[in-house]
Amino acid sequence: xxxxxxxxxxxxxxxxxxxxxxxxxxxxxxxxxxxxxxxxxxxxxxxxxxxxxxxxxxxxxxxxxxxxxxxxxxxxxxxxxxxxxxxxxxxxxxxxxxxxxxxxxxxxxxxxxxxxxxxxxxxxxxxxxxxxxxxxxxxxxxxxxxxxxxxxxxxxxxxxxxxxxxxxxxxxxxxxxxxxxxxxxxxxxxxxxxxxxxxxxxxxxxxxxxxxxxxxxxxxxxxxxxxxxxxxxxxxxxxxxxxxxxxxxxxxxxxxxxxxxxxxxxxxxxxxxxxxxxxxxxxxxxxxxxxxxxxxxxxxxxxxxxxxxxxxxxxxxxxxxxxxxxxxxxxxxxxxxxxxxxxxxxxxxxxxxxxxxxxxxxxxxxxxxxxxxxxxxxxxxxxxxxxxxxxxxxxxxxxxxxxxxxxxxxxxxxxxxxxxxxxxxxxxxxxxxxxxxxxxxxxxxxxxxxxxxxxxxxxxxxxxxxxxxxxxxxxxxxxxxxxxxxxxxxxxxxxxxxxxxxxxxxxxxxxxxxxxxxxxxxxxxxxxxxxxxxxxxxxxxxxxxxxxxxxxxxxxxxxxxxxxxxxxxxxxxxxxxxxxxxxxxxxxxxxxxxxxxxxxxxxxxxxxxxxxxxxxxxxxxxxxxxxxxxxxxxxxxxxxxxxxxxxxxxxxxxxxxxxxxxxxxxxxxxxxxxxxxxxxxxxxxxxxxxxxxxxxxxxxxxxxxxxxxxxxxxxxxxxxxxxxxxxxxxxxxxxxxxxxxxxxxxxxxxxxxxxxxxxxxxxxxxxxxxxxxxxxxxxxxxxxxxxxxxxxxxxxxxxxxxxxxxxxxxxxxxxxxxxxxxxxxxxxxxxxxxxxxxxxxxxxxxxxxxxxxxxxxxxxxxxxxxxxxxxxx
Numbered sequence: 001x002x003x004x005x006x007x008x009x010x011x012x013x014x015x016x017x018x019x020x021x022x023x024x025x026x027x028x029x030x031x032x033x034x035x036x037x038x039x040x041x042x043x044x045x046x047x048x049x050x051x052x053x054x055x056x057x058x059x060x061x062x063x064x065x066x067x068x069x070x071x072x073x074x075x076x077x078x079x080x081x082x083x084x085x086x087x088x089x090x091x092x093x094x095x096x097x098x099x100x101x102x103x104x105x106x107x108x109x110x111x112x113x114x115x116x117x118x119x120x121x122x123x124x125x126x127x128x129x130x131x132x133x134x135x136x137x138x139x140x141x142x143x144x145x146x147x148x149x150x151x152x153x154x155x156x157x158x159x160x161x162x163x164x165x166x167x168x169x170x171x172x173x174x175x176x177x178x179x180x181x182x183x184x185x186x187x188x189x190x191x192x193x194x195x196x197x198x199x200x201x202x203x204x205x206x207x208x209x210x211x212x213x214x215x216x217x218x219x220x221x222x223x224x225x226x227x228x229x230x231x232x233x234x235x236x237x238x239x240x241x242x243x244x245x246x247x248x249x250x251x252x253x254x255x256x257x258x259x260x261x262x263x264x265x266x267x268x269x270x271x272x273x274x275x276x277x278x279x280x281x282x283x284x285x286x287x288x289x290x291x292x293x294x295x296x297x298x299x300x301x302x303x304x305x306x307x308x309x310x311x312x313x314x315x316x317x318x319x320x321x322x323x324x325x326x327x328x329x330x331x332x333x334x335x336x337x338x339x340x341x342x343x344x345x346x347x348x349x350x351x352x353x354x355x356x357x358x359x360x361x362x363x364x365x366x367x368x369x370x371x372x373x374x375x376x377x378x379x380x381x382x383x384x385x386x387x388x389x390x391x392x393x394x395x396x397x398x399x400x401x402x403x404x405x406x407x408x409x410x411x412x413x414x415x416x417x418x419x420x421x422x423x424x425x426x427x428x429x430x431x432x433x434x435x436x437x438x439x440x441x442x443x444x445x446x447x448x449x450x451x452x453x454x455x456x457x458x459x460x461x462x463x464x465x466x467x468x469x470x471x472x473x474x475x476x477x478x479x480x481x482x483x484x485x486x487x488x489x490x491x492x493x494x495x496x497x498x499x500x501x502x503x504x505x506x507x508x509x510x511x512x513x514x515x516x517x518x519x520x521x522x523x524x525x526x527x528x529x530x531x532x533x534x535x536x537x538x539x540x541x542x543x544x545x546x547x548x549x550x551x552x553x554x555x556x557x558x559x560x561x562x563x564x565x566x567x568x569x570x571x572x573x574x575x576x577x578x579x580x581x582x583x584x585x586x587x588x589x590x591x592x593x594x595x596x597x598x599x600x601x602x603x604x605x606x607x608x609x610x611x612x613x614x615x616x617x618x619x620x621x622x623x624x625x626x627x628x629x630x631x632x633x634x635x636x637x638x639x640x641x642x643x644x645x646x647x648x649x650x651x652x653x654x655x656x657x658x659x660x661x662x663x664x665x666x667x668x669x670x671x672x673x674x675x676x677x678x679x680x681x682x683x684x685x686x687x688x689x690x691x692x693x694x695x696x697x698x699x700x701x702x703x704x705x706x707x708x709x710x711x712x713x714x715x716x717x718x719x720x721x722x723x724x725x726x727x728x729x730x731x732x733x734x735x736x737x738x739x740x741x742x743x744x745x746x747x748x749x750x751x752x753x754x755x756x757x758x759x760x761x762x763x764x765x766x767x768x769x770x771x772x773x774x775x776x777x778x779x780x781x782x783x784x785x786x787x788x789x790x791x792x793x794x795x796x797x798x799x800x801x802x803x804x805x806x807x808x809x810x811x812x813x814x815x816x817x818x819x820x821x822x823x824x825x826x827x828x829x830x831x832x833x834x835x836x837x838x839x840x841x842x843x844x845x846x847x848x849x850x851x852x853x854x855x856x857x858x859x860x861x862x863x864x865x866x867x868x869x870x871x872x873x
Contacts, residue, residue, distance in 0.1 A: 040070040040071040040078055040085065041082075048070050048088075050110035051110055071083065075089040084116035087117070088114065088119070088121070089119070091121045091124050103126070105127070107130075117141060117142055118144065120144065121146040122146065123149055123170065127150050132147060132157055133157070136157065136160055137163060139163060143166060143192075144167065145163065145169050147170065148172045148173070148197065151174065152173070155182070156179055160186060161185070162189065167192050167194050167218075169193060170195070173200045180201060181198070181206060182206070183208075187213070191217065194219060194243075195220065197222075199227065200225065203224070204230070207231050209224075210233050214241060217243070218243055222248070223246070224252070225248050225249070225252075228252065229249065230254065230255070232261055234260040234261060239262070239265060242268060243268060245268055247269060247271070251277070254279060255279075272296045278302070318347055320351075321350050322349070323355065324354050325355075328357060332357045333361065335357065337362070339366065345367045345368075346370070348370060349372060349375075350368060350373070351375040352376050353378055353399065354378040355379050356379065358382065359381065359383075360381070361389075362386065363387075363388070364386075364388060372395060374397065374400075375399040376399065378403075379403055381405055383406065385407065385430075390413040390414070390417065391416055392416075393418060398422070398425075401426040401428060405428045406430060407431070408432075408433050409434075411435055415441060420444060421444060423447050423448070424449075425452065426449050427450065430452060432459070436461065437460075439461070439464050445470070446471075447472070450473055451474070451475050454476040455501075456480060466491065468491070470492065471489055471492050471494065473496070473497055474497060474498045474500070475498070476500060477501070478501070490514060493515060493516045494519075495515050495518050495520075498520060503523075503524045503526070504525065504526070505525065505527035506528075506530050507530065510530045514535055515536055516535055516538070517539075518533070518536065521541060521542045522542070524545055528548035531551055531553065531554065534558075536559055538561040540561070542563045543566040544567050548569065548571075549569070549570060550571065551574070560582050560610075561585040562585065562586050564588050564591070565590045566589070566591075568591065575598040577600075577608070578628070580608065581607070583611055585611075586614050587614075588619065589616060590617070590619075591618075594619070595621065596624075596626075597616070599627050601627075609631065609632065610634060611634065612636050614638055617642050621644065624646065625647065629656065633657070635660055636661050637662045638662065639662070640668065641668070642666070642668075644669060645669065646668070647672075648670070649678070653678060654681055655677065658682075661684060663684065666689065666690040668691075670689070672696075673699075674698070674699050675699070678699065679701025679705055682707060684708075689766065690767065692769075694770040695772065697775070698772055698774065698796075700777050702783075703782045708783040708784075708786055709784055763783075763786050763788075764786070765788070765790070770793075772795065775798035776804075776820075777801070778801045780807070781806030782803075782806075784809065787811050788810070788811060790813075791814070791815050792815060792816040793818075796815075797819040797820065799822035800820055801825070804827065804828060804831075805825060805828050808833065810831050810833055811834060811836070812836045813831070813834060813836070814838045815839050816842070818842050819843065820842040821843045821844065821845070822844065823847070824846070824848060830852070
């Protein structure tokens with residue numbers, strides 16, 4: 001499992017532990033605005049209609065915005081006394097920002113008309129990477145402002161500090177570095193602020209943040225997760241933060257001793273999250289003075305288990321302890337013995353995952369009798385699971401995966417866990433031996449048993465777990481799958497049974513399942529492909545023995561990823577693929593497909609506009625370069641190699657595919673000249689046109705490809721595409737995604753080069769085995785980032801350019817089988833990264849240069865067979 005998947009899964013477990021351990025928050029708004037009792041103000045109604053017009057997709061959620069009485073419109077509340085609008089709630093999703101449609105558009109200037117606003121929520125929308133307008137600071141009565149997850153970009157306007165009565169402010173973004181602040185001086189004008197969330201904002205240049213926060217005497221909740229903060233202070237001379245209950249400064253890089261920090265004196269803290277802050281050294285002994293502390297998270301720091309002070313035991317109110325990702329080492333028993341052990345134990349969540357803890361778990365629970373979540377994954381724990389864990393009747397989450405735990409788990413162990421919701425025991429040495437007829441007392445929401453030796457039969461005791469949302473039993477030696485599996489887990493959103501040896505056919509009823517992701521790859525499924533589940537976003541069926549033609553109707557309008565490579569599919573690619581407007585990844589490689597790629601002009605508008613990657617190599621496809629690509633402006637990765645495509649490479653490729661980073665057309669029948677427009681694609685860093693019939697000269701424009709000109713450049717678009725093929729996607733059980741990882745085949749089926757993230761450093765130009773004439777462009781040295789250059793088996797003439805010595809990153813060079821003449825440039829001795837070079841079968845003359853790799857060459861030999869090139873003196 002990759003580090004990223006480990007990180008995502010760890011986040012998922014932590015969030016699930018938190019959400020399952022406590023009752024859900026009240027759905028009422030933090031600030032209640034009075035409901036309307038009469039007609040709204042006419043000019044404010046006009047302003048609301050202007051706001052509606054500025055949104056692109058308001059028709060469904062704002063269908064009630066009509067008529068004279070705007071105070072009864074959805075999301076609008078007015079004052080009893082004045083009729084003025086005091087509340088506007090245009091949150092894009094009532095439940096989850098990432099999963100449901102949002103409003104799109106811009107903030108209308110008419111918003112300023114609503115001067116009596118006390119509550120404004122524009123969160124979970126798509127404002128198309130625009131800046132937060134300065135007008136947002138123009139509401140003197142505003143108490144509540146939420147702009148989170150709305151795709152704003154750029155600097156947060158300091159005018160927001162004009163909102164002097166604000167109590168609640170949430171500006172967190174969907175990812176780091178979309179929004180930034182140079183300072184926090186504007187906070188001094190908000191003395192009433194109680195809730196402040198700036199998570200994922202770029203605060204790298206903010207150095208006095210602690211003092212600015214200290215100016216907020218009423219602040220109770222502060223979230224600064226992953227904001228780029230790098231500085232902190234040891235002591236606050238006069239602390240005003242007497243009401244602070246929640247402090248989250250996780251995933252920042254402070255790199256200071258943990259003992260010397262101001263927050264240790266914040267005795268009102270109930271929740272403290274210091275995960276991945278790069279603190280080091282021992283926790284201060286006086287931590288015990290924080291008598292009211294309920295939650296503490298030390299994850300991602302360099303703290304040894306022996307550094308936890310003895311009076312840490314005084315924290316009798318501690319509810320949640322998270323030491324995940326903290327490089328915590330030592331013996332697990334010793335660490336647990338130092339946990340708070342009081343008369344009234346409140347510890348509910350213990351997360352020590354992704355550390356280096358070893359040894360066997362303690363034989364007694366100590367202070368952990370009331371646990372609801374126990375997460376110890378990715379450590380080095382040994383021995384059996386102790387009996388006291390099986391007696392935790394309130395346990396909701398048990399996560400022990402990726403350890404060296406052994407022993408047998410039976411129904412006698414599991415039967416007491418009547419409240420269990422999440423069971424994660426994968427990648428251990430445990431054996432699960434449960435009677436086939438046993439019916440568990442719990443109702444699981446997620447089960448992850450991948451890597452265990454469960455097969456050959458599918459575990460029948462799971463048949464009763466029909467409420468599963470997540471089912472992951474990959475690589476478990478399962479060979480047979482009973483028909484009831486497809487029915488019992490028809491409501492699961494993620495099903496991963498990949499890397500088993502499952503035989504049989506896919507169910508005809510698959511379309512009625514609720515899955516958003518199905519990973520059934522690397523099995524032995526046969527037969528044809530049925531209609532997909534209607535909600536499916538990621539379908540992974542690669543490396544099976546599926547045959548027949550692709551369905552004329554896949555029935556999956558939300559499909560984003562479709563991976564069917566390495567099967568035996570035949571026939572044409574159906575035009576129904578054109579209707580998959582959400583498709584971003586299509587991999588049909590290593591099949592027996594024939595015919596042309598559908599043109600799609602009459603099937604969809606726009607057809608496959610979101611497509612990032614299309615991989616069709618190793619089929620029998622024919623026709624010209626697919627014209628449908630003209631309607632795929634976001635294409636980054638195109639692999640049509642090992643097919644029978646023919647004709648000219650179109651000149652529109654430069655204008656229509658501006659983000660193309662990888663173009664692989666080897667082993668086809670393309671003819672004509674390589675269009676000069678290809679040199680206009682500034683993201684292009686991998687060009688493989690080998691084994692075709694291209695003629696004419698090498699386009700001079702190739703030397704202007706900026707993506708190949710930088711030695712340390714990382715392609716943003718290609719990295720995103722590679723992230724995608726490794727699998728974004730999907731399961732949104734809490735607020736996160738699970739990931740599946742696939743490689744990119746760039747050699748042969750049995751000799752795959754797994755690019756993964758390294759592809760951003762792989763710069764290739766391969767024009768070998770064509771009919772190119774003329775000279776190698778003089779300025780070839782401008783492609784300074786090239787790792788591999790192959791121009792062999794053409795009819796190139798003239799001298800090897802002197803500037804070829806500027807390709808300092810070059811690892812492989814093949815100019816063999818051409819008509820090159822003259823001497824080997826002395827500059828080539830500077831190619832110190834070369835591990836392979838072939839200059840054979842040319843008419844080169846003169847002495848071989850000396851120095852570096854050339855130092856051992858005999859300058860007077862005409863043939864250097866071991867090195868593979870010929871020199872004529």
